[in-house]
Amino acid sequence: MERAGTEGVPIVVRNVHFNLGFDQSVKGRKEKFCTFINDYKINMFRLAKSILRNDDDAEDATGEAILKAYKNLDSLRSYASFKPWIMKILINEAYSLANQRKKVLYIEDMEIPEEKACSDLRELWSVVSHLDEEFRTITVLFYYEDMSIKEISKTLGLPSGTVKSRLARARQKLKVLLIEEWGHGING
Amino acid sequence: MDDRRFDNLLKSKAMNEPFSVPPEFSERIDSLMKNLSDNPPRLRKVPRKIFLIAAGFIVFASTAVASPVVSDMTSGVISYFNAPRDFKYLSQQAIYEQYNSQVGVSATDQGITVTIDNLAVDDNYINVFYTIKSEEPIQLLGDENDLKQWRLNWTAPIFWFKEDGRYIEPPAQNEVEAYLEDAYTLKGMQRFAVMGTLEDRMNLELYTDGIFGKEGQWHIPLSVDKSKVAVESLTVTPKLKAQVTSGWNGEYKHDITVEKVSISPFGNQIVISERAKNTFYQFVLKDDRGEYLTMIPAATYGGNFFTKATNSFEFLGGRTDMKELTLIPIVTGDDDDGLPAPKLVTVDIGNDPIPMPQGELGGFVMDKLEITTEKAVATFHQVGAVPIAEPNLIFLDEKGEQFDFDVYQNSYYNRETGEITITCTFQNATEEDISKVKKVGYFTRSTKLNEKEAIHIELSE
Numbered sequence: 237m238e239r240a241g242t243e244g245v246p247i248v249v250r251n252v253h254f255n256l257g258f259d260q261s262v263k264g265r266k267e268k269f270c271t272f273i274n275d276y277k278i279n280m281f282r283l284a285k286s287i288l289r290n291d292d293d294a295e296d297a298t299g300e301a302i303l304k305a306y307k308n309l310d311s312l313r314s315y316a317s318f319k320p321w322i323m324k325i326l327i328n329e330a331y332s333l334a335n336q337r338k339k340v341l342y343i344e345d346m347e348i349p350e351e352k353a354c355s356d357l358r359e360l361w362s363v364v365s366h367l368d369e370e371f372r373t374i375t376v377l378f379y380y381e382d383m384s385i386k387e388i389s390k391t392l393g394l395p396s397g398t399v400k401s402r403l404a405r406a407r408q409k410l411k412v413l414l415i416e417e418w419g420h421g422i423n424g
Numbered sequence: 425m426d427d428r429r430f431d432n433l434l435k436s437k438a439m440n441e442p443f444s445v446p447p448e449f450s451e452r453i454d455s456l457m458k459n460l461s462d463n464p465p466r467l468r469k470v471p472r473k474i475f476l477i478a479a480g481f482i483v484f485a486s487t488a489v490a491s492p493v494v495s496d497m498t499s500g501v502i503s504y505f506n507a508p509r510d511f512k513y514l515s516q517q518a519i520y521e522q523y524n525s526q527v528g529v530s531a532t533d534q535g536i537t538v539t540i541d542n543l544a545v546d547d548n549y550i551n552v553f554y555t556i557k558s559e560e561p562i563q564l565l566g567d568e569n570d571l572k573q574w575r576l577n578w579t580a581p582i583f584w585f586k587e588d589g590r591y592i593e594p595p596a597q598n599e600v601e602a603y604l605e606d607a608y609t610l611k612g613m614q615r616f617a618v619m620g621t622l623e624d625r626m627n628l629e630l631y632t633d634g635i636f637g638k639e640g641q642w643h644i645p646l647s648v649d650k651s652k653v654a655v656e657s658l659t660v661t662p663k664l665k666a667q668v669t670s671g672w673n674g675e676y677k678h679d680i681t682v683e684k685v686s687i688s689p690f691g692n693q694i695v696i697s698e699r700a701k702n703t704f705y706q707f708v709l710k711d712d713r714g715e716y717l718t719m720i721p722a723a724t725y726g727g728n729f730f731t732k733a734t735n736s737f738e739f740l741g742g743r744t745d746m747k748e749l750t751l752i753p754i755v756t757g758d759d760d761d762g763l764p765a766p767k768l769v770t771v772d773i774g775n776d777p778i779p780m781p782q783g784e785l786g787g788f789v790m791d792k793l794e795i796t797t798e799k800a801v802a803t804f805h806q807v808g809a810v811p812i813a814e815p816n817l818i819f820l821d822e823k824g825e826q827f828d829f830d831v832y833q834n835s836y837y838n839r840e841t842g843e844i845t846i847t848c849t850f851q852n853a854t855e856e857d858i859s860k861v862k863k864v865g866y867f868t869r870s871t872k873l874n875e876k877e878a879i880h881i882e883l884s885e
């Protein structure tokens with residue numbers, strides 16, 4: 237949930253859960269599923285792109301994840317957990333696709349067109365793209381998806397301690413990269 | 425910059441950073457969803473052999489209750505309320521026990537027996553109190569991270585209804601609450617808003633096709649007489665057509681029909697229909713004494729140009745001697761509408777009551793706040809005109825920073841007193857965290873009344 241604060245700085249209301257219900261009716265199940273997908277489709281695409289680095293593959297992974305999720309809708313036991321559930325399916329699809337196409341690019345392999353790189357570097361996304369793969373997904377889930385350590389841990393199937401330590405290392409790397417981009421202010 | 429400030433800065437940037445998707449990405453995903461089958465496959469398929477055996481039970485169950493049981497709304501004890509626990513509708517126990525019928529009719533399928541214990545029907549609500557016994561231990565839906573009460577409510581089945589063989593259109597939100605009597609027995613209650621009208625005397629069939637993840641058929645036909653409770657109600661069906669607008673700049677037009685207004689012992693509602701994707705819900709209700717009435721937030725259905733969507737909105741404070749009810753569109757909007765951004769207001773706790781205006785027209789007053797390591801319980805009442813939304817509470821430390829622990833928010837509206845209770849159950853909060861809670865935050869946002877489009881509804885036919 238995102239709201240704007242007193243000084244125009246967006247305020248993210250964190251970790252508040254509302255009972256969205258658990259509709260068991262046939263008609264309700266499809267409608268509810270589609271409503272939730274509509275809410276998360278861009279987030280799904282962004283996460284897939286952080287892994288696959290390619291629009292076409294990211295869209296394929298998103299589509300495949302939606303089909304797989306719908307097929308396994310019974311495994312979703314609560315819509316309160318929809319986001320980690322769908323993101324986990326998406327991550328599996330993205331890695332599966334990456335393995336098939338051998339397209340997981342590491343930073344040293346990645347080619348960023350020079351002109352585009354210059355114009356984009358101010359964006360956080362561009363900086364995140366410079367992280368190694370092991371930090372990238374965690375960074376997207378934590379900063380872009382505002383997921384808690386516990387949710388990330390469930391989504392990635394990693395112990396909370398591992399998530400915390402990877403996040404701490406990602407944070408340090410981001411600080412270094414962002415000082416280069418945004419100046420020393422963030423380290424003050 | 426410490427880690428928390430750095431994280432907040434990055435989250436804030438991430439939330440606002442534009443992210444481009446390929447052209448027509450949304451359209452392709454929409455098309456993919458449109459082509460999904462209407463019946464999502466279920467993991468727990470019932471083998472055909474078992475289904476055929478079960479069919480025998482269906483006939484038996486239906487035969488056993490072929491002669492409908494006559495249910496008259498008289499006073500009687502409802503066993504559901506015996507459990508020593510917090511029950512959302514406890515405040516209404518007296519009125520339910522004044523007008524209900526002892527039923528005691530069962531249907532069995534798939535090793536699951538449903539018994540309707542009590543039925544309480546008036547012009548607005550069908551309230552069913554039931555017991556379900558399963559041959560197998562009952563597995564709750566949801567997972568261990570979810571609130572136990574939510575899991576119980578999700579696990580309880582939803583019943584559908586037919587009046588004299590005619591399907592009764594269900595509301596977008598069915599209220600269900602349940603508890604386990606033992607590992608094999610669930611006691612539940614369902615509160616079903618009737619958006620049309622019901623005859624005082626009717627054949628009412630309750631049915632469902634899924635309980636505890638098993639597909640089956642549970643049908644219970646009853647004969648109901650609600651004439652004793654109907655005299656305590658005020659119901660009009662004006663079919664009043666009106667055009668109203670919503671959005672901060674009035675950009676959304678709605679052709680609505682006020683189908684029904686009803687004030688009855690089990691609750692009050694206004695029923696509105698329209699053929700539009702975005703449902704009109706931005707309004708307030710004012711009674712004939714000039715009092716703004718508290719509206720209870722609930723889910724709504726959306727329709728389209730071809731399909732009419734009918735929605736029920738429950739309100740508090742109605743009287744059966746009311747002469748008129750006024751619906752006034754309230755103008756607010758979304759972030760995209762050019763509406764001034766909401767402001768986060770923080771207040772120190774400990775000096776109840778605390779006024780929490782939601783906008784220029786009114787808001788809530790927090791009368792009491794009690795915080796323990798497990799939960800915070802706050803009670804509110806509404807003052808003035810407020811859009812349909814429950815009070816929000818954000819827990820903050822002395823510096824106005826949020827905490828990392830999870831909060832599960834539940835609301836309950838006391839239909840008798842108008843008191844609103846918000847219960848925030850904490851997960852992973854330590855005693856130290858709770859000791860640091862010094863402030864609460866809430867949002868205010870600009871709102872204005874659109875008196876020009878007010879709809880006056882006469883409450884006599």
